[in-house]
Amino acid sequence: MAPQNAVQLSLKKPTYAVCVVGIKTYVDVRSDVPKGAKAFGVSGSSGVGIIMVYDPARVTEPAGKSHWPLDADVDVTITVDTASKDLNDLKVKVSYFRQDEDRALGHSVLYLTGVDVSLDVDTGRKGKVKRSRGDKKTWRWGPEGYGAILLVNCDRDSPKSKGLDLADSKLTTLDDLKDMSPMVLTCDGPDKVFDSHKLVLKVPLSDARRVGVFCARGGNSLSNYKQVLGPQHLFYEVERQPGEREISFYVEGLAFPDTNFSGLVSLSVSLVDKRTLLEVTIFTDTVAFRMAPWIMTPNTQPPLELFVCSVVDAHGSNEKFLRDLSDLVSKANCKLIICPWIENRNDRWIQDEMEFGYVDAPHKSFPVVFDSPRNRGLKDFPYKRILGPDFGYVTKEIPFAGASGLDSFGNLDVSPPVTVGGKEYPLGRILIGSSFPKSGGRRMAKVVRDFLKAQQVQAPVELYSDWLSVGHVDEFLSFVPTSDQKGFRLLLASPSVCLRLFQEKKEEGHGEAAQFDGLKNQAKRSINEMLADRRLRRDSLHVQKCIDWNREVLKRELGLTEQDIVDIPQLFYLQGPYAEAFFPDMVNMVVLGQHLGIPKPFGPLINGRCCLEEKVRSLLEPLGLHCTFIDDFLSYHKLLGEIHCGTNVRRQPFPFKWWHMVP
Incomplete structure (x- = not known):
């Protein structure tokens, strides 16, 4: 450690200095020297450490009664071991000599006071x-x-x-x-x-x-x-x-x-x-x-609380939907929190309003809600109802211009922990929807993207979601936990899988089975009609290309293989340049441990059972997951959202400590 203090000695009077315990102090032994002196010696009282600094190639350490040469590059530093009991209770003495003489020509005395100063x-x-x-x-x-x-x-x-x-x-x-x-x-x-x-x-x-x-x-x-x-x-x-x-x-x-x-x-x-x-x-x-950074939790973390809004609209209330969610929450052994109409002002999209995360330090951890800049009916809910003792709050305001649809947090997700090309992301990677590269379309606000990136521990990945009318990543992807070695699967909406399923059912003789069977005020569409609808097929295959582009990005950025991805049947149609789900979007689900709350698709009934539901069960139940299909058609789907859009889940923090990783 370099000396932080220097003391100049005097032959005429004692010098007094304060030394900090453990810190080297440089002692100037050459400024005031007796005439004729060629060498010097140093001694100190108990508790003082004396360190001679020199180049062994040029100076030989004195032996016997010999002394250190004054004309060589020999420096003296001292340290004190402990704090002094009294002022000036430590002493250093420097004596000066002629060449090869033992009688001192003079002495300099340094009185020291040791103080212990440390910030820890x-x-x-x-x-x-x-x-x-x-x-x-x-x-x-x-x-x-x-x-x-x-x-x-x-x-x-x-x-x-x-x-x-x-x-x-x-x-x-x-x-x-x-x-x-x-x-x-x-x-x-x-x-x-x-x-x-x-x-x-x-x-x-x-x-x-x-x-x-x-x-x-x-x-x-x-x-x-x-x-x-x-x-x-x-x-x-x-x-x-x-x-x-x-x-x-x-x-x-x-x-x-x-x-x-x-x-x-x-x-x-x-x-x-x-x-x-x-x-x-x-x-x-x-x-x-x-x-400590703000950290998001993925679907694979156990649920603690599920938030949902109670609303009333032209179609009635969502009371039945709330009851179905309550049953699901009971199975998942977590808590249901209903935001009443008076607080949400009929804004049901609680996923878009906020994202739950947490902060963590060795001495404490607590949840922190990230309030999105969308500022609609629910804008006051995170601050007024969630902020409180050991529940933090953070937000980012968009300067100069209002928020776009892509600034809502249905457009914000995070993967489970992944390893990509040997690099570990033990807290997963944040996923945000954006425009197609270099297209100049809609994009999440820079202040939000910059904030997420600055946390460093969940390096964000931008996906292409601007092809959707609402534009959120939760419309075409979700993660579910599994009990195998991988620990999770990525679910992707798949028009091609849906068209293939309907073709299979047609070939099995079920071409007249109808989509939307059992729904009031909704036109039925038989499998034959849907397969013959050139626009529906063209639109869905366009969407498939958009999803396939994201598929490759996700495989590359999350280190996934095809075996890690499950394709969920789903059709889309275009309204102008943007896509919307043709029937309730099953990927837009709520994940509560092994229990999944999936939008009921109202698919064609074959032998009394919905073929879309049966297909999804066959894909997910072998992974140890339990599928519950919930009717959200009028309360959410017709308003361009689904169950995930209308719910929000606070989850257990990661056991992994973020400071143990290397970004």
Whole structure:
């Protein structure tokens, strides 16, 4: 470690210096030397380490009564082992000699006071602060990595707070401390040395709006916790009490990683000699933190809560749909939360409004809802009803222009963990729908895409979804968990599989079996009619090409093979340049563990059973999945959405710790 302080000696009077435990101090032995001196010797009291720095090729270490040559490049550095009990209780003596003489020509005396100053955080990522003399200013990824972690304090622990906890410069509840990362300042030494020296805690200007620090003085009173660093405070002169050896701090994150913010922030403490007009910094200790990213959870994670809206429209209420979902939730052993009409204002598309994720640090984890910029009837629901104690909130506003349909979060998904060409993505990869490359069509807003990319741990993949009328990826893909070694399957909507199925049924003599049989106010279409409908066939085969393009991207970017993909029969038709599902889109399902809530397709009945349902069961039930077909025709399908669009699931976080990966 390079010396951080230098001391110049004098023959005429003793020199006094403060040394920080474990830190090398350079001693200038050449500035004031007796006339005729050619050599020198150094001695020190117990507790002082003396280190001679020289080039062995040019200088021979003295033996016996010989001394170090003054004219060679021999430097002296010293260290102290522990904090002093009293002022100036350590001593270093430098004696000067003529060539080959034992009688000293003069002496310089240095009196030292050892102080122990160290700023420490949870660099080992164990959930506790441990004293470290290693590299604390560097942050490294991976299982062998190190460096402390901050949670963005984006929940609201106190009902008295009007906004997020990170907006409060005063502590409103002691529970809020649990969201913060501990930091300990060691400041041991004689009290008198701190009369002439001060400790200054600092945050760089660039980091001040992204991190807050509270000083803790113990006790259960909120007044014992004071914000000392943050957007309005760049430095803090530490108020050390007599005899105090350690001072506790709590550090909170104020911003997620984003376009111009890597997620790294630093804090430092400096020991400053204030006895001179130009105060001299003797020592600085710096620690680095990385902000915990926002992490999405895929369908393969176990469900905790399913959210759905209660609505009433021209077709009536969705009460029957809610009952069917309630039965499914009971089977999956998770919780059903119904957003009432008065809160959703008849906006049923709760998947589009928000996405559930979480943040994770060694000391704590909590869920965080990402509120989309779509801002329709449900716009206040995530902030007013989900934000709360240990439930965070984040959003990204679109500047200058309103949100497009592709900014809704039905257009946001995430894969299960995958390995691609030897590179592991243990938290999966985010999938967002976009325009065809270089086509200039609709695309998710840049502020949202940039935010997702900046989290680093779920490297996003852009897919082509602009061919759809609504334009969301959940209209043609879904992931389901399996109990085999792969652990999941990718489901893709497939017009070609559907046309092939209908052709098979026709050849078996069921050509008059009709699509939409049993639905009121909906024209039936026999298998023969559908196969003979050139427009329906042409439109569906156009859609198949769009899905096939995505298929190749998904195979390449997620490391999938054909065996990892299941094709779900589905037909589409074009309205102008955009496609819509011809019958309820079965891929747009809700996944609750092994239990799937699939839009009821109302396919042709053969021997009393829907051939589309039977086909899907034959594909998914051998994988250990249970298929429940739910009627969403009037309440969702006719409005260009399905079950996934009208539901939202909060899931268990990954057991894998994001800091163990290497982006």
